[in-house]
Structures are given as C-alpha cells and as structure tokens.
Amino acid sequence: MSAAVNPVLVESWRGPLVECVHRGAVAVCTPDGSVEFALGDITRAVLPRSAAKPLQALVLLESGAADAAGLDERHLALASASHHATPEHVALVGDWLAGLGLGEGALRCGAHAPKHRASRVALARAGTAPSQLHNQCSCGKYLAKRLLNRIYFIVFGTSGGRRSYQKTPATAGPAVMINLLQRLMPSPSSNPGRLPA
Numbered sequence: 638m639s640a641a642v643n644p645v646l647v648e649s650w651r652g653p654l655v656e657c658v659h660r661g662a663v664a665v666c667t668p669d670g671s672v673e674f675a676l677g678d679i680t681r682a683v684l685p686r687s688a689a690k691p692l693q694a695l696v697l698l699e700s701g702a703a704d705a706a707g708l709d710e711r712h713l714a715l716a717s718a719s720h721h722a723t724p725e726h727v728a729l730v731g732d733w734l735a736g737l738g739l740g741e742g743a744l745r746c747g748a749h750a751p752k753h754r755a756s757r758v759a760l761a762r763a764g765t766a767p768s769q770l771h772n773q774c775s776c777g778k779y780l781a782k783r784l785l786n787r788i789y790f791i792v793f794g795t796s797g798g799r800r801s802y803q804k805t806p807a808t809a810g811p812a813v814m815i816n817l818l819q820r821l822m823p824s825p826s827s828n829p830g831r832l833p834a
Contacts, residue, residue, distance in 0.1 A: 643677035687774070691717045693781045696817050702785050706736060716781040719773035722751030724759075727770045733780055744769040744779045 643660040650656060662677030672679065694716040697703040703713065711729055720726040734743060748767045751757040760767060772779075 646676075687719055690719070690781075692817060693717075696785065697781055699817065700785060706733075706784055708733075708784075719752075721753035721756070722767075722771040722773065723753045723756050727751075730770045730780065733784075737784060739783065741769050743783055744772065746772045746774055746779045748772060 643662050645658045646661045646663070647659040648655050649658070660677070662679045662681065662683075663675065664672055664679040665674040667673050694703075694713050697708065697713065697716060702708075706712075708716075712733060715726065715729060715733075720730075731741075734740065737743075746769050748769050749772055750767045751760060751771050752773055760771075
C-alpha cells in the first residue's frame with residue numbers, strides 16, 4: 638500500500654493521547670518545475686478535494702466571470718476556501734446569490750450548523766435553523782460554479798474577421814476548470830520529477 642511509504646505529517650492529540658495520524662507527501666518545486674525537496678511518494682495521484690477551491694477562484698478570474706459579476710477580494714476569498722458561516726460570510730453568500738438573481742435553493746449543498754462556534758451558538762439561541770448559506774462549501778464548491786455556468790461565454794466561431802459568442806451550456810464551468818487543470822498539472826505519464834512549465 639502506497640500510504641505506508643509516506644511519512645506522518647500531522648498528529649491529532651486528544652489530551653495526552655495521539656488520536657490519529659495523517660500521512661502524506663510534500664513536494665517543493667522551483668519555478669521551472671524541478672523538485673527541490675520531497676517527502677513521501679510525490680508521484681501518487683491524489684484527490685485534492687477542498688484544496689482545489691483556489692483553482693476554482695482562478696477560473697473565475699481567468700474567464701472574466703469575476704469582473705463581469707463585480708466580485709471583489711471578499712468573494713474570491715470565499716470561493717478559495719471553505720467558510721465558517723460567520724454572519725459576514727453568510728451575508729456575503731446571500732448578496733452574491735442575489736446579485737445573480739438566484740435564491741438559496743440554487744446552491745443545492747445542504748444545510749449544516751456553522752463551523753464558527755460563536756455563530757453556531759448565536760443561531761441556536763435565536764432558535765434559527767441553519768440554511769444552505771451556512772454550508773462551508775456554499776461558495777467555493779457551488780456558488781463559484783453557478784456563476785461560471787451562468788455568465789461564461791466562449792468563442793463560437795469567426796465570421797468576416799469578427800468573433801461570435803455563444804452562451805455556454807450548464808457544463809461550461811466544469812469544462813473551463815478541467816482545461817485549466819490540464820494546463821497546470823502533469824499527466825500521470827509525464828516525468829514525475831518535474832511540473833509543467
């Protein structure tokens with residue numbers, strides 16, 4: 638099993654006992670992609686999960702969707718990470734949805750209590766049930782993709798030297814992200830000691 642090769646990077650303690658350990662691999666690369674330092678099996682494919690959210694934010698910037706929707710650094714910060722559902726986070730998610738003419742139901746991410754303890758306690762004391770706006774992934778995973786699918790345009794063709802544009806189908810956001818990832822990440826068959834230029 639590959640995981641046995643990887644060193645323990647994190648220990649989680651409960652009182653005086655180690656509750657669990659997390660193994661992993663680390664690679665530090667130079668700008669040209671050469672591996673400067675490595676621990677563990679850096680050639681093994683990984684599932685980055687929420688660590689991919691900054692790439693989603695990059696797609697918002699690269700595609701022009703962030704500018705078209707009037708997003709600022711607060712929106713991009715939410716798109717880049719999971720949030721803890723503080724009142725500020727929840728309000729920003731709600732405003733972002735409203736700016737797109739969408740309601741909470743557009744998120745389809747499920748509701749859960751805020752990760753932020755004080756916000757969770759305040760919600761419970763108020764007798765208010767958590768909503769999808771409190772979901773830690775409501776921006777990074779769902780709202781950013783909704784924005785891309787809603788306003789991203791692609792070049793459809795040229796006619797007489799002029800570009801024509803067509804609104805993309807609902808698969809546009811994922812397609813743009815896949816294209817970006819293919820440019821940024823090596824394929825499994827590429828040289829494992831180097832990253833793409």
